[in-house]
Amino acid sequence: VSIPTGSLQMGSMHRDDEQPIHRVNINAFKMSEAKVNWAQYQPCVDAGVCPNASDQAWGKGERPGINVSYNDLTENYNPWLNKQTEDKTFRLPQGQAQFEIFLGNSINCSQARYGYASDECGKQKSTDPVKSFPSNAFGLYDMHGNVCELTQDCWNGSYSGAPSNGSAWTSGDCSKRVLRGGSWSNYPDGLRSANRYFSSAVVRNSFNGFRLVQAL
Numbered sequence: 001v002s003i004p005t006g007s008l009q010m011g012s013m014h015r016d017d018e019q020p021i022h023r024v025n026i027n028a029f030k031m032s033e034a035k036v037n038w039a040q041y042q043p044c045v046d047a048g049v050c051p052n053a054s055d056q057a058w059g060k061g062e063r064p065g066i067n068v069s070y071n072d073l074t075e076n077y078n079p080w081l082n083k084q085t086e087d088k089t090f091r092l093p094q095g096q097a098q099f100e101i102f103l104g105n106s107i108n109c110s111q112a113r114y115g116y117a118s119d120e121c122g123k124q125k126s127t128d129p130v131k132s133f134p135s136n137a138f139g140l141y142d143m144h145g146n147v148c149e150l151t152q153d154c155w156n157g158s159y160s161g162a163p164s165n166g167s168a169w170t171s172g173d174c175s176k177r178v179l180r181g182g183s184w185s186n187y188p189d190g191l192r193s194a195n196r197y198f199s200s201a202v203v204r205n206s207f208n209g210f211r212l213v214q215a216l
Contacts, residue, residue, distance in 0.1 A: 007023055031214075051076070092151055116185045156171075
């Protein structure tokens with residue numbers, strides 16, 4: 001999906017690590033309309049390049065790829081994928097360039113997969129297939145819920161010193177990488193556009209997935 005040049009307000013007053021609120025300018029780029037699913041990730045495993053990953057017995061196919069670490073993606077999957085598509089280069093998105101919700105100031109179970117921790121949307125301990133819920137105004141699906149999205153950004157405890165040009169934040173604690181969007185397990189608060197998590201670059205779990213971007 002083509003994302004035009006523009007700017008957005010990043011952060012909120014909700015938590016200390018979401019401050020200070022600041023303006024971020026972004027250049028045009030393309031982003032995958034949905035999180036990368038098993039059908040797109042499994043060929044790398046079958047090729048002997050990516051480590052085998054568990055689907056938690058939830059099924060593969062159109063469900064988002066899980067149990068894949070940041071290092072698995074940057075050291076194995078992305079280089080492998082870019083060799084298959086020599087005219088295109090894919091990478092993880094920057095955590096500073098994630099988008100606002102476009103779902104209003106609240107969310108419900110018809111808009112995203114979440115709520116296992118609170119039993120809000122039924123006690124479903126699993127992901128849904130990608131694109132199970134409506135897209136946002138850009139045509140991007142599942143920007144909230146299902147699985148958290150890994151980004152390039154190193155973890156910092158606040159936005160002090162954050163880039164304002166949409167580039168990846170490559171300083172800070174780079175053993176941890178920023179996650180955005182929330183997962184199938186989160187309370188609604190965890191799906192807010194301003195919410196930030198982090199994960200060790202080597203951790204593999206069922207909460208985290210990813211989508212890719214392509215520079216124009």
